[in-house]
Amino acid sequence: GAGVSQSPRYKVTKRGQDVALRCDPISGHVSLYWYRQALGQGPEFLTYFNYEAQQDKSGLPNDRFSAERPEGSISTLTIQRTEQRDSAMYRCASKLAGAYNEQFFGPGTRLTVL
Amino acid sequence: AQSVTQLGSHVSVSEGALVLLRCNYSSSVPPYLFWYVQYPNQGLQLLLKYTTGATLVKGINGFEAEFKKSETSFHLTKPSAHMSDAAEYFCAVSDPSNDYKLSFGAGTTVTVRA
Numbered sequence: 355g356a357g358v359s360q361s362p363r364y365k366v367t368k369r370g371q372d373v374a375l376r377c378d379p380i381s382g383h384v385s386l387y388w389y390r391q392a393l394g395q396g397p398e399f400l401t402y403f404n405y406e407a408q409q410d411k412s413g414l415p416n417d418r419f420s421a422e423r424p425e426g427s428i429s430t431l432t433i434q435r436t437e438q439r440d441s442a443m444y445r446c447a448s449k450l451a452g453a454y455n456e457q458f459f460g461p462g463t464r465l466t467v468l
Numbered sequence: 469a470q471s472v473t474q475l476g477s478h479v480s481v482s483e484g485a486l487v488l489l490r491c492n493y494s495s496s497v498p499p500y501l502f503w504y505v506q507y508p509n510q511g512l513q514l515l516l517k518y519t520t521g522a523t524l525v526k527g528i529n530g531f532e533a534e535f536k537k538s539e540t541s542f543h544l545t546k547p548s549a550h551m552s553d554a555a556e557y558f559c560a561v562s563d564p565s566n567d568y569k570l571s572f573g574a575g576t577t578v579t580v581r582a
């Protein structure tokens with residue numbers, strides 16, 4: 355496809371379960387970003403990759419959250435032992451290399467933890 | 469550190485009236501500035517961006533914004549609102565020296581009255 359895709363679009367899980375959220379960036383985009391958006395708020399940075407290297411994970415809330423991009427394309431954000439406070443929209447964006455290029459966002463994954 | 473403040477979480481305008489969405493930012497370095505729009509059940513779409521050069525930037529769908537360094541503002545305007553402009557709008561700032569991570573405002577929801 356031409357845009358960033360994310361799956362699943364909706365995920366409902368029970369507290370304590372692990373979840374894996376997938377992001378498929380635009381082909382050729384070097385950088386990949388993960389954001390989390392609570393209801394009524396703007397997205398907040400979680401982590402980002404250049405190619406397969408995780409450059410910054412300062413926004414990950416705690417060690418239950420991890421992300422990988424092993425081949426420099428698809429990325430997975432994993433949340434272990436989910437808690438109700440993890441419920442949010444998780445957004446992925448990708449970007450070409452270069453200073454003036456913008457981030458292109460996927461449709462997001464709505465996570466609900468019961 | 470960077471932050472973004474959007475004045476007004478909800479704005480209601482009449483069709484054909486001026487749309488004005490306010491955005492102020494704080495940044496320790498010259499920032500890149502963005503406006504994104506979010507339609508229901510869709511990803512964030514870039515409206516316009518300022519990186520360098522001309523401070524009045526034009527975007528898609530008739531929107532424009534002006535970077536005013538002295539006021540640390542990047543307000544978004546459209547001379548004549550259309551029903552299709554009903555959406556949520558986010559102002560964002562990135563630090564070119566910090567891997568282009570985006571910091572978002574809380575968003576402004578625009579409704580257009582017929």
